[in-house]
Amino acid sequence: MIIAKNLVKWYGPTLAVDDLSFEIPKGEIVGFLGPNGAGKSTTLRILTGYLPPTAGSASIADYDILKQPLEARTQIGYLPEGTPLYGEARVTEYLHYRGSLLGMTRKDRNQRIEEVCDRCGLSHLKRRVISRLSKGNRQRVGLAQALLSKPPILILDEPTAALDPNQISEVRKLIKELRGEHTILLSTHILPEVEKTADRVMIIAGGRLLADGKPSELRQQIAQDAAIILEAKTSATQLTSMLKPLTDITSFETLTDSDYSRLSITPTSHSNNTQLLTAIGNKLLKEQIAVRELHTEQASLETFFVKITDRLATQQSSESA
Numbered sequence: 349m350i351i352a353k354n355l356v357k358w359y360g361p362t363l364a365v366d367d368l369s370f371e372i373p374k375g376e377i378v379g380f381l382g383p384n385g386a387g388k389s390t391t392l393r394i395l396t397g398y399l400p401p402t403a404g405s406a407s408i409a410d411y412d413i414l415k416q417p418l419e420a421r422t423q424i425g426y427l428p429e430g431t432p433l434y435g436e437a438r439v440t441e442y443l444h445y446r447g448s449l450l451g452m453t454r455k456d457r458n459q460r461i462e463e464v465c466d467r468c469g470l471s472h473l474k475r476r477v478i479s480r481l482s483k484g485n486r487q488r489v490g491l492a493q494a495l496l497s498k499p500p501i502l503i504l505d506e507p508t509a510a511l512d513p514n515q516i517s518e519v520r521k522l523i524k525e526l527r528g529e530h531t532i533l534l535s536t537h538i539l540p541e542v543e544k545t546a547d548r549v550m551i552i553a554g555g556r557l558l559a560d561g562k563p564s565e566l567r568q569q570i571a572q573d574a575a576i577i578l579e580a581k582t583s584a585t586q587l588t589s590m591l592k593p594l595t596d597i598t599s600f601e602t603l604t605d606s607d608y609s610r611l612s613i614t615p616t617s618h619s620n621n622t623q624l625l626t627a628i629g630n631k632l633l634k635e636q637i638a639v640r641e642l643h644t645e646q647a648s649l650e651t652f653f654v655k656i657t658d659r660l661a662t663q664q665s666s667e668s669a
């Protein structure tokens with residue numbers, strides 16, 4: 349449904365999107381995750397036809413975004429970052445305006461505005477002036493305009509940015525309800541956003557795609573990267589020197605140092621945590637040291653995100669050296 353091939357975008361000397369390729373099949377909800385400045389909005393603006401790429405190509409429902417821009421655009425409902433709305437207009441006035449830009453007849457607009465307002469929980473707010481609505485409700489108006497023409501594809505740029513926790517969960521619920529009816533690409537820099545709503549997560553930093561998979565697959569990768577926690581009855585110094593010969597360990601962090609010592613052990617990215625846990629357990633058993641705790645730290649996408657971003661920075665600095 350959405351195909352991006354080797355997209356590149358330079359803003360003057362700034363490389364915002366760096367050879368980005370991906371495919372999103374029909375019906376999938378994909379989270380586009382990355383830190384500020386990763387290139388998410390730029391990619392979404394290219395896909396929605398608001399910005400030409402410097403190189404590369406993309407198609408939306410088989411329409412080439414450069415060769416058939418109008419056809420491609422009609423396939424998309426777009427919620428841009430910051431949801432620019434006409435603040436002085438009432439909700440229905442604004443939706444009528446957007447609908448007329450899309451070439452919808454008044455009859456179609458009347459019917460569709462009823463439907464999208466109902467869908468987005470705006471039925472009781474239709475006569476309200478947009479600038480006087482809460483941020484969460486304004487976001488609902490943004491979503492309502494994106495849904496107006498029943499587009500097969502929704503592209504949502506930071507749909508929950510600047511919302512409070514209640515509003516966030518309401519918007520998430522709404523996005524989940526749209527599952528099955530639309531192919532959805534949503535950008536965010538908040539991890540729970542994609543964990544809760546997406547079938548698939550693409551992580552982008554420095555304009556490059558760094559990871560692509562189901563949230564559960566990414567979690568597995570993260571588990572491989574997670575630190576090992578060890579609490580044993582000996583000094584941290586002794587534990588450290590005993591375990592250092594295990595080649596897969598890159599760093600130790602002493603968390604407490606009393607009768608029992610507690611260490612956080614960071615394995616190398618390619619190590620197998622299960623084997624490492626067994627090796628550590630065997631070593632301590634052999635030395636007859638009492639162990640109170642030995643396990644892999646709870647995996648979090650957050651940690652993974654920070655690690656792969658760090659890896660990219662290291663990679664880039666070694667490339668430029």
Ligand SMILES: Nc1ncnc2c1ncn2[C@@H]1O[C@H](COP(=O)(O)OP(=O)(O)OP(=O)(O)O)[C@@H](O)[C@H]1O
Pocket residue numbers: 359362363364382383384385386387388389390391429537
């Ligand atoms: N109009 C512009 N002119 C010059 N540089 C730009 C422009 N828009 C974005 N950039 C730069 O391009 C890079 C990618 O920005 P982009 O807004 O696409 O990232 P993002 O992942 O959407 O970040 P955020 O979450 O902060 O919106 C950044 O370095 C940004 O400063």
